[in-house]
Amino acid sequence: MEHTSPLERIVRGVLIALVLLFFLFPIFWIVLMSFQTNEDILRIPPSPFFSPTLSNYQALITGKLTSASGTLDIAFMKNLGNSVLLSAVSVAVALILGVPAAYAFARFKFRMSEDIAxxxxxxxxxPPLLVLLPLSLFFRDLGLTDTYLGLIWVYQLIALPLILWIVRGYFEDISPDIEHAYRVAGHSWWRTFTRIAVPLAGPGIAAAGLLAFIFCWNNFVFALILASADKQPVTVGALAFVTASGIQYGQVAAAIVLSVTPTLLLALYAQRYLVEGLSLGAVKG
Structure with a gap:
């Protein structure tokens, strides 16, 4: 067993602390900004000492943004709800379609299977801009522009390929002999898929679903072009804080904190599945 000297442990601890400080300091500063007024934020030189205020969060929750040019109505909470709805439903649809498809690509070799995948x-x-123009015309003809159904459909371009390719790898790591033995016992293909394959690949499916949710949550371009303010997610709704009188940095910081919180809580809840899923098959031999 390798032994490290006290000096090496101290140096390693200091280096780790510096790395953590480097990556976590912007988040820490954003949280501080969310409790400051614009005057405190724009003060030169900046200072971590200030009188905290909840006015930024109050403005977001009540939908009343106060600036130098007056009071503006914002729909941040509506946008936040849109993000939850669009991301959750899009990932659910992608899982329903993608997991069986991933199993088919992993277990059955058919003509042009790799080309299709x-x-x-x-x-x-x-690039999203590559498909936005034809999608806009296509959605206009079908009446899907500015609808939740249309956005959920478009979000499949983000979630479905990600889930399909990640989950396919986990199914390939499962020995077919386990499923074959279950089939020999007289069980159907569907029962084998739902009772054997899916539970064994569960951590990988959870990891793929979480990553797909994060990518859908962070999408900006599709919702900006294909939806109005009433259907847009929080990533697009944040543009409301750029007003004629300037940028409301406090509200922007508070919006970042609120918009990051759902995905952060989801990641913490699914942390065990995420770590286990991403590590499956990483070490072989």
């Missing part, structure tokens, strides 16, 4: 993956890394 790669085509689906290409939707994920294609």
């Amino acid at each position: 790669f085509t689906l993956l290409s939707f994920r890394f294609a």
Whole structure:
């Protein structure tokens, strides 16, 4: 067993603390800004000492944004609800469609299977601006512009390829002999899939679903072009804080804190599944 000297442990601890400080300091500063007025934020030089205020959060919750040009009505909480609705439903639909598809690609080799899988993956890394114009025309003809259904459909370009390719790898890591033995006992293919394959790949499915949720939550371009303010998520709704009288930095910081909180809580809740899922199959041999 390798032994480290006290000096090495101290140096390692200091380096880890510096790395954590480097990455966590912007988050810490954003949280501080959310409790400050614009005057405190724009003060030169900046100072961590101030009189905290809840006015920024109050403005977001009540929908009344006060600035130098007057009071503006904002729909931040509506946008936050839209983000939860769009992301959750989009991921649920992607899981319902993607998990069986991933199992099929992992277990059954058919003609052009790899080409089809790669085509689906290409939707994920294609630039959104590449498909926005045809999508806008297509949605206009179908009457899907400015609808939740249309946005959920578009969000499948984000969630479905991600879930399909990640979950496929986990199904490939499961030995087919386990499923074959269950089938020999007289069980159907669907029962084998739901009782054996899905539970064994559960951590991977949870990790893929969480990552897909985060990517859907952070989407900006699709909702900006294809929806009005009433249907837009929080990423687009944050533009309301850029007013004619200037940028309301306190409200922006509070909006960041509130918008990050749902995904942070979800990640903390699913942390065990995320770590286990991302580590499955990482070490072989």
